Amino acid sequence: MEDTTELAPAVRSILSTARERASEGRSGRVEVDPRDLRAAFDRAEADGRVPVIAEVKPTSPTTDGTREDDPVALAEEMVAGGAAALSVLTEPVHFGGSVETLVRVREAVDVPVLRKDFVVAESQLDAVESDVVLLIARFVGDELSDLLAAARDRGFQVLVEVHDREELAAAVDAGATIIGVNNRDLAKLAVDLETFESVAPHVPDDATLIAESGIGSPEDARRMRAAGADALLVGSAIMDGDVEANARELTRAENEAEAEAETGAEAEAENEADAEKPT
Ligand SMILES: O=C(O)c1ccccc1NCC(=O)[C@H](O)[C@H](O)COP(=O)(O)O
Numbered sequence: 021m022e023d024t025t026e027l028a029p030a031v032r033s034i035l036s037t038a039r040e041r042a043s044e045g046r047s048g049r050v051e052v053d054p055r056d057l058r059a060a061f062d063r064a065e066a067d068g069r070v071p072v073i074a075e076v077k078p079t080s081p082t083t084d085g086t087r088e089d090d091p092v093a094l095a096e097e098m099v100a101g102g103a104a105a106l107s108v109l110t111e112p113v114h115f116g117g118s119v120e121t122l123v124r125v126r127e128a129v130d131v132p133v134l135r136k137d138f139v140v141a142e143s144q145l146d147a148v149e150s151d152v153v154l155l156i157a158r159f160v161g162d163e164l165s166d167l168l169a170a171a172r173d174r175g176f177q178v179l180v181e182v183h184d185r186e187e188l189a190a191a192v193d194a195g196a197t198i199i200g201v202n203n204r205d206l207a208k209l210a211v212d213l214e215t216f217e218s219v220a221p222h223v224p225d226d227a228t229l230i231a232e233s234g235i236g237s238p239e240d241a242r243r244m245r246a247a248g249a250d251a252l253l254v255g256s257a258i259m260d261g262d263v264e265a266n267a268r269e270l271t272r273a274e275n276e277a278e279a280e281a282e283t284g285a286e287a288e289a290e291n292e293a294d295a296e297k298p299t
Pocket residue numbers: 030031034075077080081082083204206209232233234235253254255256257
């Protein structure tokens with residue numbers, strides 16, 4: 021396990037709560053028949069949508085207040101807005117999530133669902149079925165390889181989250197094939213999209229690469245895609261306001277770019293034609 025003294029107090033609290041919850045797994049081992057995450061991204065691409073994992077995130081240490089709407093309704097709106105997959109927080113104390121919410125959401129939608137939690141022990145994997153589970157390289161340290169194997173044995177696809185090149189090397193050594201680069205620094209909770217841009221070039225080409233956190237606009241989405249993201253994980257920017265419209269704006273970010281490029285080209289052609297007209 022990593023030394024946690026450098027982490028933000030909220031994150032230290034999240035981790036100590038996670039360790040207390042580690043023994044609370046339901047009795048018995050889960051066996052998952054997962055919905056394929058990569059196939060969901062491919063379907064979105066084929067349909068002209070940016071592959072987005074939209075996150076049901078009622079609150080967080082960096083969010084003001086709590087969104088009280090029914091998470092299932094929010095999840096359905098995200099899918100209606102074009103989300104290729106969903107992420108559901110199951111951490112109760114700091115994010116307002118629950119395993120019950122994840123079960124209800126997964127029953128209601130047909131896209132893959134990521135369980136977003138702070139898994140630090142194998143027993144936590146048995147808390148609930150999901151299509152994908154998250155392992156955060158920084159938090160699981162030397163246990164990454166064993167936890168990855170334990171999750172895969174249960175049928176889960178595994179998103180391994182990293183924040184720098186050292187953690188990326190550990191993830192690749194452990195055999196991670198779905199890699200998320202988190203733009204949020206868990207030591208300071210500050211978000212910087214340059215994090216993804218600096219780590220992405222070192223991710224093996226055959227990995228599925230996800231840009232996580234701090235993506236707040238279609239421009240940010242295009243920026244992360246230009247830096248190599250196969251998909252984007254977005255919470256706050258979708259949860260803030262009309263979630264269907266917010267999801268649609270991000271999943272259509274590249275259509276808008278095309279439209280803008282076309283508009284720009286048309287304007288340029290008109291300018292050229294005007295310039296050629298006799299005065
Ligand atoms: O979001 C937080 O405030 C947070 C604080 C401490 C640890 C983790 C935190 N977030 C977890 C996440 O993974 C994000 O919810 C996810 O990447 C989406 O981020 P965003 O789009 O910036 O909401």
